[in-house]
Amino acid sequence: MRRGTDLQRTIRIADFELPRGAVPIETLMAMPRESWEHLRTQINIRRQEAPNTALARCRLCEGGVFIRAQAVDGDHVPFYAHFPDSPPTCPWYDGGTLTPDDARAAQYQGNQESALHRQLCQVIEAVAKADPRCKASAIDTYLRPAIHTRGRFPDIFLDMGDLGRFALEVQLSKPFAPEIAARHLHYEREGVRLIWIFRRLDEPLPQGFHDVITMQRGNAFIFDDDAQAASVASGTLVIKCLLEDGKGSYLKPRLVGLDDLQTSSGRSAFVEDRRSERLATYCREVRNRWWKAFQQAQRDKPASPFYSESFAPAWASVRAHVPDLSAWRDAYWATHADKGQAHLASLFAILCSIAHSAAQDSDVVYITRHSGDGALLAMLNSKVGSAAFAPYADMILQFLGVTRAAALGERTSLQKIVRNARETHDQVTIDHPVWKAVVRLFPEALDGVVRAELIDLAQLPRWADPSSGPQALG
Numbered sequence: 001m002r003r004g005t006d007l008q009r010t011i012r013i014a015d016f017e018l019p020r021g022a023v024p025i026e027t028l029m030a031m032p033r034e035s036w037e038h039l040r041t042q043i044n045i046r047r048q049e050a051p052n053t054a055l056a057r058c059r060l061c062e063g064g065v066f067i068r069a070q071a072v073d074g075d076h077v078p079f080y081a082h083f084p085d086s087p088p089t090c091p092w093y094d095g096g097t098l099t100p101d102d103a104r105a106a107q108y109q110g111n112q113e114s115a116l117h118r119q120l121c122q123v124i125e126a127v128a129k130a131d132p133r134c135k136a137s138a139i140d141t142y143l144r145p146a147i148h149t150r151g152r153f154p155d156i157f158l159d160m161g162d163l164g165r166f167a168l169e170v171q172l173s174k175p176f177a178p179e180i181a182a183r184h185l186h187y188e189r190e191g192v193r194l195i196w197i198f199r200r201l202d203e204p205l206p207q208g209f210h211d212v213i214t215m216q217r218g219n220a221f222i223f224d225d226d227a228q229a230a231s232v233a234s235g236t237l238v239i240k241c242l243l244e245d246g247k248g249s250y251l252k253p254r255l256v257g258l259d260d261l262q263t264s265s266g267r268s269a270f271v272e273d274r275r276s277e278r279l280a281t282y283c284r285e286v287r288n289r290w291w292k293a294f295q296q297a298q299r300d301k302p303a304s305p306f307y308s309e310s311f312a313p314a315w316a317s318v319r320a321h322v323p324d325l326s327a328w329r330d331a332y333w334a335t336h337a338d339k340g341q342a343h344l345a346s347l348f349a350i351l352c353s354i355a356h357s358a359a360q361d362s363d364v365v366y367i368t369r370h371s372g373d374g375a376l377l378a379m380l381n382s383k384v385g386s387a388a389f390a391p392y393a394d395m396i397l398q399f400l401g402v403t404r405a406a407a408l409g410e411r412t413s414l415q416k417i418v419r420n421a422r423e424t425h426d427q428v429t430i431d432h433p434v435w436k437a438v439v440r441l442f443p444e445a446l447d448g449v450v451r452a453e454l455i456d457l458a459q460l461p462r463w464a465d466p467s468s469g470p471q472a473l474g
Contacts, residue, residue, distance in 0.1 A: 011080035011092045013059035019402075019448040019455075022059070028067070028078050031449075033248075034275055036078040037214040038453050040067035044181035047083070058082060061090035066177075069207040076207050120170050120199065121155050124223055127231035127238075128158050135159040143167070145190060152186055158237075163258055165192045166269075170223070172199055174208035184215055184268075193263045197223050197239060201250075217457075218244035218274025222253075230255045244274045276459045283450065283461075286321070287441050290314040290348050294366070297345075306345040315341045321440045324433040344437060347392060350383055351399055351442060358404035359463035377408050385417045391428050393421035395435060395446075402445045406466035 013024050016039075028036055039056075043066045046055040054064030063086025069076040081094055121139050129137050136159040145151040154167035167187050169175075175196070187194040196212040201220060213220050222240040230238040238257050242250040261269045290311070297308030319325045329340030336343075349367040353376060356364040363375040370378040383389045384396055397418055400409045408414060421427075428435050435446075443450040444464040454460040462468070 010094065011058050011060075011065055011082070014056040014065050014080050015059055015062075016056045016448075016452075020056075020452045021448045023056075023449065025080060028080070031078070033076070033210070034214070034218075034278065035449065035453070036067060037210060038275070038456070039449070040069070040078070040177065041181065041211065041214050042452075042456060043067060044177045045185060047178065048182045048185050054083070056080075058086065058090060058092060060092055061087045063087055063090060069210075071204070071207075074204045076210070114172065116199075117155075117170055117172050120172075120197075120223060123228060124168060124170065124197070124237060125156050125158075127228070127236065128156070128160075131160070131236035133161045133163055133236075135161050143190075143192075145186075152183065154192075157192075160258060164263060166258065167192050167194045169194065169196050170199075171196055171209070171212065174206040175212060176208060177211050180208070180211050180215060193261070193269045195221060195239075195261070195269050197221050200224060201242065213244070214275070215268055217268050217270045217272075217276065218278075219270040219272065220250070227255060241271050243272055246274070246278050273457075276457050279450070279453060279457070280459065283443050283454075286314075286317050289317045290345070290441060291352070294345065294349065294352070306342040306349070307339065311341055311345050315344070318344075318437045318440055322433050322436045325437055328433040343388070344434060347389065347434070347438065348441060350379070350389070350396065351438065353379060354396075354400055354403055354405055355442065355445075355463050359461075361404070376405065377411055377414060380408065381413055381417050384414070384421055387425075390421035390425040392434075393418045393425070394427045394429075395438065399438075399442065399445050402451070402466055403463055404466060404468060 010025055013022055014028075015022050020039075023039075028039075031039075043055045046053065047064070047066070056065050057063060058065050058080070061082075064083040065080045065086070066083060067078050068081040069078055082090065082092075086093065125137050125139055128134055136157075138157045140153055140155060141157065142153055143151050143157055152167070155170045156166075156168040158166040158168065160166060167183075169183065180196075184194055196216065198209065198220060200222060201209070209220075220242040222242065224240060227238050227240045234257070236257055238255050240253045241256045241260075242253050245251050256271055260271055262271065262273070263269050293308075293310045293314040294305065296310040297305035300310055301308045315325075325340075325344075332338065332340035332343060346367060353365045353367060356366075357376045363371075363373060363377075365371065365375045365379045368375075368379045368382055370376075370382075380396065380400075384393050389396070397409055397414075400406060430436075430439075439446045444454060444461055445451065451460070451464070454464075
């Protein structure tokens with residue numbers, strides 16, 4: 001792959017399966033590394049699971065696409081590329097892609113294993129066998145499958161009794177993304193824990209190593225001289241674990257054993273889930289500022305909390321993500337003679353009422369005097385039916401539909417009011433600054449990329465999961 005600042009030609013828009021939807025190249029390139037690496041991983045997993053059902057397709061030719069990482073100035077920039085079976089007549093076609101077999105052949109040139117790789121495998125197996133729990137071990141030996149018709153040749157296989165079975169892949173050269181996905185899927189289905197082990201982390205780190213760390217939820221495992229000495233002293237396999245620090249680097253390394261690994265989450269083995277933690281923080285950080293402002297406003301101006309200056313810092317926090325809010329606020333004042341900040345705060349209270357009701361399985365309302373059973377539905381009927389919030393009927397209904405309170409969207413009274421709102425008011429769309437602001441406030445519900453990642457990681461919060469919604473709410 002070329003290095004430098006000359007980025008390759010790329011697909012402008014990829015259409016992902018819902019809930020992600022369309023992801024323009026500008027959006028992809030603006031994502032933090034963790035986000036686009038997750039997309040890249042999920043595309044490769046789908047390619048292995050169902051080659052004819054692409055997770056993402058080119059907007060022009062509808063051919064399957066993946067995310068290629070181009071090395072630029074010591075870092076990587078993501079862009080879209082067609083899979084080899086995509087139509088070459090597409091105006092965005094970038095000239096084709098090596099198949100995994102061809103790429104592997106070009107890298108190894110027939111030499112699949114180095115002397116250092118063989119030595120590391122032998123040392124790792126030897127220290128693992130010293131553990132009395134080890135019932136069996138093997139190096140580069142065919143592992144007969146229990147489910148698949150084709151097995152694998154793990155670098156090291158360990159049967160650690162009650163601790164489980166492990167496949168250890170010692171990786172000295174850049175692994176290929178399709179092969180990483182294929183191995184994780186295979187061993188997950190076979191009930192074998194897969195651990196990728198490096199000798200060291202070079203800078204700049206090849207993208208293949210980043211792909212492995214993504215699969216292992218922000219954990220990198222190394223077997224170096226320190227790990228070898230600790231293994232010999234402990235009489236069992238010890239590896240060095242580096243955890244992502246969320247700032248582009250790693251926390252202080254620590255030595256861990258197989259007992260320290262979390263292995264109950266499917267295809268990953270890790271010490272701490274660093275990726276899910278950061279994603280959850282991203283989801284809450286702006287919303288928490290608004291919630292704290294709302295609580296303070298209720299104390300400062302109980303009669304009219306939404307006009308409290310307590311919302312000023314919260315407004316600034318969301319405007320940093322949606323600069324167009326400033327122009328909208330000015331236009332809103334000109335057309336409504338009302339403060340846009342107060343209007344957005346009121347909409348926030350409506351959506352918080354839905355989210356908190358869904359989380360608590362009981363009606364919680366923050367913007368009207370309705371109380372008791374049926375309060376949430378009564379509030380929605382009142383607000384969606386008002387001139388101030390009728391333009392948000394589609395937004396509110398969509399938000400409601402992805403929460404545990406989704407059943408309220410089927411109520412006849414609310415459906416009638418929504419139809420009337422659509423007939424009498426132009427609806428705010430996804431390009432509107434207020435919609436963008438709400439997406440940042442509640443990404444678990446309305447940001448398709450974030451929502452899908454939470455689902456992939458089994459981290460979708462309870463309130464945002466309509467599949468387990470209560471029947472009695474509202």
